[in-house]
Amino acid sequence: MNQPRISRHFRLSTRQCCEAKISRSDLVIALGGGVIGDLAGFAASSYLRGVRLVQIPTSLLAQVDSSVGGKVAVDLPEGKNLVGAFYQPSLVLIDPLVLNTLKERFINDGMGEVIKYGCIKDADLFSTLESHSSFEDLKEELPAIITRCVDIKRMVVENDQFDTGERMLLNFGHTLAHTIEQHFHYQRESHGEAVAIGMYQITRIAEEKRINTKRNCRTYPEGFKDLRTSFLNAVSLLGH
Numbered sequence: 001m002n003q004p005r006i007s008r009h010f011r012l013s014t015r016q017c018c019e020a021k022i023s024r025s026d027l028v029i030a031l032g033g034g035v036i037g038d039l040a041g042f043a044a045s046s047y048l049r050g051v052r053l054v055q056i057p058t059s060l061l062a063q064v065d066s067s068v069g070g071k072v073a074v075d076l077p078e079g080k081n082l083v084g085a086f087y088q089p090s091l092v093l094i095d096p097l098v099l100n101t102l103k104e105r106f107i108n109d110g111m112g113e114v115i116k117y118g119c120i121k122d123a124d125l126f127s128t129l130e131s132h133s134s135f136e137d138l139k140e141e142l143p144a145i146i147t148r149c150v151d152i153k154r155m156v157v158e159n160d161q162f163d164t165g166e167r168m169l170l171n172f173g174h175t176l177a178h179t180i181e182q183h184f185h186y187q188r189e190s191h192g193e194a195v196a197i198g199m200y201q202i203t204r205i206a207e208e209k210r211i212n213t214k215r216n217c218r219t220y221p222e223g224f225k226d227l228r229t230s231f232l233n234a235v236s237l238l239g240h
Contacts, residue, residue, distance in 0.1 A: 009039055010039055010042065010043060010074055013039060013040065013043040014043050014046065014047055017043060017047045017051075018047075022047065022048070022051060023048070023051075024048055024050075024051055024052075026051055026052070027044075027051060027052035027053065027054055027090065028040050028041075028043060028044035028047075028051055028052070028053050028054070029053075029054045029056060030044075030053065030054070030055050030056065030057075030067075030089075031056045031058065032056075032057075032058055032059075032062075033057065033058055033059035033061065033062045033106070034057075034059060034061050034062045034065075034066040034067075034191065037055055037057060037062050037066055037067050037072070038066065038071075038072050038073055038074060038084070039074065040053070041053055041055070041072030041085075041087055041089070042072040042073060042074055042083075042084055042085060042087075044072075044087065045072055045084075045085040045087035046085070050087065052090045053087065053088075053089040053090060054089060054090055054091045054092075054093070055067040055068075055089045055091070055092045055093070056092075056093045056094075057092070057094060058098045058099075058101075059099075059102065059106055059109070059110060060099055060102065060106065060107055060109065060110025060111065060113075060114070061106075061109050061110035061112075061113050061191065061192050062110075063094045063096070063099070063110070063146050063150075064110060064113050064114055064117070064145075064146055064149035064150065065110075065113040065149065065153065067089070067092050067094070068089075068092055068150050068153050068154065068157075069153050069154075069157045069167075069170075070086045070087055070088040070089070070157065070161065071084065071086060071163075072084050072085055072086075072087050073085070075181075075182075075186055077182075077185075078182075079178070079182055080178035080181055080182055081178075086161060086162055086163075092150075094146060094150070096142050096143050096146060099142070105190070106190075107135055108192065108193065109190045109191065109192030109193060110192055111135070111192070112173075112192035112193065112195045112196035112199070113149070113192055113195060114129070114145060114149060115129060115196070115199070116170075116172055116173060116195065116199060117148070117149045117152050117153075119172060119199065120169050120170070120172050121152045121156075121169075122148065122152060125145065125148055125149075128141065128145065129145075153170065156169065156170060172198075172199060172202070173195045173196070173197075173198030173199030173200075173201075173202060174195060174198060175198065175202075176194075176197065176198035176201055176202065177189075177191065177194035177195040177197065177198040178194070180194040180197060180198070181194050
């Protein structure tokens with residue numbers, strides 16, 4: 001869903017809240033992926049200055065990342081997430097079985113964020129990913145992996161809800177990612193794909209500048225020549 005459509009759908013969603021006569025005793029349920037979570041969450045945060053919100057994420061990226069933490073926003077042509085709010089959901093319901101309905105690209109999209117959590121906070125999680133040969137092979141451990149990603153984000157957000165300190169660690173790879181998304185009008189790379197490129201590139205630059213070393217830090221698989229698929233290849237290779 002590109003930016004103009006998001007804007008139109010936001011206006012439509014708030015109009016529908018009005019037509020449904022939603023009050024502060026009602027709630028908004030966001031059933032879908034990250035875009036739906038952002039759109040419905042921002043509508044819930046704005047309508048009547050805030051009605052209760054329940055997130056039911058159905059994509060891997062939304063389950064491990066965007067449905068928790070309280071960030072809801074929409075994009076503008078001038079930049080990513082420029083209009084939004086910090087608005088915590090009353091409840092987040094996650095069912096890993098719905099991921100069986102996703103196309104491969106949306107699994108890849110979410111795995112970019114899963115790998116991010118292993119990189120920034122949990123070497124054991126990264127090792128778990130490395131120990132599997134494919135996403136199918138990983139499925140048995142997926143509920144535990146999703147739980148761990150959510151728990152990492154919970155701990156970070158509890159210490160820094162408004163993104164002024166530790167929470168900025170969750171933005172690993174996102175500076176370049178947002179630039180890519182904006183440059184291509186949010187239509188070429190998905191968010192997770194763009195984050196994967198950003199993580200790969202910042203790590204490569206850090207190694208070139210000797211900010212980190214292969215001996216002391218985890219590095220990503222060698223041989224990724226196509227930067228658009230660098231981290232996405234790790235979905236099937238997972239470090240091999």
